[in-house]
Amino acid sequence: MNSMDTLKREMLSQRVRQVKASGIRKFFDIINTMPDVISLGVGEPDFVTPEHIRQAGVRSIQEGHTRYTSNYGLLELREEIAAMLQRRYGLVYDPRTQILATVGVSEGVDLAMRTILDPGDEVIAPDPGYVAYEADIIFAGGVPVPVPTYAQYDFGIRAAEIAAAITPQTKMILLGNPNNPTGAIIPRAELEGIARLAVEHDLVVAVDEVYSRLVYSTEHVCIAALPGMQERTLLLDGFSKAYAMTGWRIGYVAAPSRVLEAMLKVHQYTIMCAGTTAQEAALEALRHGEDDVKAMHDDYERRGRMFVAGLNRIGLPACEPKGAFYAFPYIGGTGMSDEEFAEKLLFEEKVAVVPGSSFGAAGQGYVRCAYCTAYDQLEEALVRIERFVKKHQ
Template sequence: MDTLKREMLSQRVRIVKPSGIRKFFDIINTMPQVISLGVGEPDFVTPEHIRQAGIDSIQKGHTRYTSNYGMLELRQEIAALLERRYGLSYDPATQILVTVGVSEGVDLAMRTLIDPGDEVISPDPGYVAYEADIIFSGGVSVPVPTYAEHNFAVRAAEIEAAITPRTKMILLGNPNNPTGAVIPRAELEGIARLAIEHDLIVAVDEVYSRLVYDTEHVCIAALPGMQERTLILDGFSKAYAMTGWRVGYVAAPAYILEAMLKVHQYTIMCAGTAAQEAAIEALRHGEADVQHMHDDYERRGRMFVDGLNRLGLTCCEPHGAFYAFPYVGNTGMSDEEFAEKLLFEEYVAVVPGSSFGAAGKGYVRAAYCTAYDQLEEALVRIERFVKKHQ
C-alpha cells in the first residue's frame, strides 16, 4: 500500500496487525488435503434439536428485530443459568445483553469503558482480538506474561506489578485461548483483591467455561465484592457447537449494561432472531449435548497432548478449552518457521504462538477439536516432520 493510501486509514487501524490465525486459515482453504489444527472451531455440528429450533423460528415468520437487549425469554434463561452455575443473581431486564458472539461483547466492553490512554491489563499469550479491541477503543494494552512452569495461568502478583495510575481494567480469558490454562481459585481471589483495592473493572471471557477438565472453574464475579465490578462475557459458540450462529451475552451491572447498549444499538441493533431462538433451545434442552462434547474433547486432548510430549514437543496439560500449546523451540525453528514448514511439508496446520503475544514465542497452538482419527494422523505427520528436521 502506498503512503497516500495508508495515510487515509485511521492510526488505530494501522497499528493493529492482521490476525495470525486468519492468515493460516486463508492458506488452509486452498489446500483440501490439510489436517487443520489451526482454527478453534468444533468439528461437531450444532445438535439437531437446536438447529430445528432455528428452522422453526424462520418457518413461523419470526423474522423481525428483537429488543436491542435481545429476546427477554433468552435473557431469562441466561439469568437462570448464571444462578445455577455461580449463585449469581442478574436482572434479565437490565443486567443481561445478548450480543453477536462473545467477540462483540469484548468490543463493547472496551468501547464502553476505555478512554484514550486508559490501560488494560491482560495475560500473554491471549486471544488475538483482545489487544486489537483495546487499541480500537484508544486504550493501551498492557500484556502480563504467563509461563509454562505455572501451566500458563496468570498470577495475581504479576498483575499487581503491572498496575499503574492509568490502569482501568483487567481483561481475562478463563479458560485461556491459546494455552488452555484455567486460573486457580487462589489467584482469582488475589486478582479480585487487587481490583477492589485499585477500583478496577474486570472483564472475563468465559466462552470456554463449560469445557474444563480435572479442575475447578471459578467465576471471578462470584467472589466477594466482585459482581458489581465484573463483566461476564460468554456465549454459545464453543460449548454448543454454534460458532456460525453468532450468539453471545454480557452480564454486568445495570449502569454499565445501559451504556453498552448505546454502542450496541447504533452498530448492531440486535442479534439474529432465529439464532436467539436456537440459543433458548440450547439452554433449555442442551445440557446432555454439552456433556457429550466435553467428554469427547477431554478424550481427544489426553491422547493428543500425550502424543506431543512423546515426540519431545513439551506441552502443559490444558485444563480447559480445546487447545494444546507445545514448545517447538528445541527443533531449531522459530514458531512461525515451524508452522509454515509443517503446513507445506506435511499438510498439518497449526498457529504460531507469537500470534497470541510475545510470551507465545517458541510455541504453537494446535486445536484438538477435530476428529480423533485426524488427530492421530496429525501426530504421525508431526513425528515425521520433527525427525526430518532433527
C-alpha cells in the first residue's frame, strides 16, 4: 500500500478540492491523441511570434542577459508600457512604482486575487467568463459571484445586473474586456455605470485586457481611464494574444503604488521576476511591433466574419464577436447538451470545440470556437460541422 493512502486526514486543501479541472484542458488532451483534428479549442494564435521579436529574444541570450531582473521587471520595459498606456488611454503611471512585469496575464490575475481578497470576500464576475477567474478567486479564499450575461445583449455584462449582485461582502468586480469565451466587449455606457458602482460601494475593479488590441468595428474603453477609477483599478494585460507570444509568458500589471507594492510582495516570494529573455522580447514588441498587431488584427477580423456567418447559415446562432477571436454559437437546437455536442463532434467529425458550460453555468447550450486558426481550416471546419448538424437533426 502506498504510504499516502495511510494518511488519516485529507491531504489536499479544501480550496484545491473545490476547483474543478479545466474543461478546455480535457479536450486539449484528447486532441493530442487524435490525428487530423481541426482544433477550435485552445485560444492560441496560429501565427508565430514575429521575426524581429524572436530575434530580440535570441540576442538577449547571445549577449548573456541570463540573470534575474528587478522583481518589478526591466525598467526599460516598464517605461515603454507606461508610455504606451499614456498614448492609448491618457493614463499616467510611474514605471518605477506602478507597473510590474508578470509571467503572463495569468499571474497578474492570481496576484490581484491574492493581494486584495480576505477569506469570504465576494468577487463579482461575468458568466460565462475565462475559466481561471473562478479558480483564482477560490484559491485566494474568496467567493465567486457569477453574473449571467445573455445573447440578446451580445453577452455584454450590464451595470444593473452587477448592482443587483452587490452585498456587504463584495470587495471586487473582475472583468474580462473583451471577454473570453464570448468575444463580447463592455460598451462605454455600461463601463461608466460599473465605475459609478465601484465608487459608490468602494469596490476594487480588476480588468483583464489581454484581448484589448483585438477589438473590431467599435472602440475599446479602458475602465481605468474613467473618472475616479485609476486609483481603484488593477489593469492586467500582456503580450500573448496581440503579439502571438503565448509561450513567452509575459504580461504586466498597472496599479496604484500601494497596491502594486503589496502585489510585489507575493510576486517576489513566488516568482522572483518574469523571464529576462521574455521581457527583452516584449520590449521589442512594444517598440516596433505595431504593424504586426494590425496585420494579425485584420486577419482575425476577416476570419471571424466568415466563420460566424457560416455558423449562422448552418443554423447555429452566433453573435458577431466585437473582440478577441472566439465565436460562441448556441447549439441547444440540436437537442444535445454542449458537452455531448463537443464530444460527438470531436469523435465523429474531428473538430474540437469547448463546451460553453466550462466557462460557467450561463454557457450551457453554447460552445466556444476559437477562430485563430488558418482560414482554409475554418472553412473545412464549417463543412464538417454542417455535416454533423444535418446528421443529428
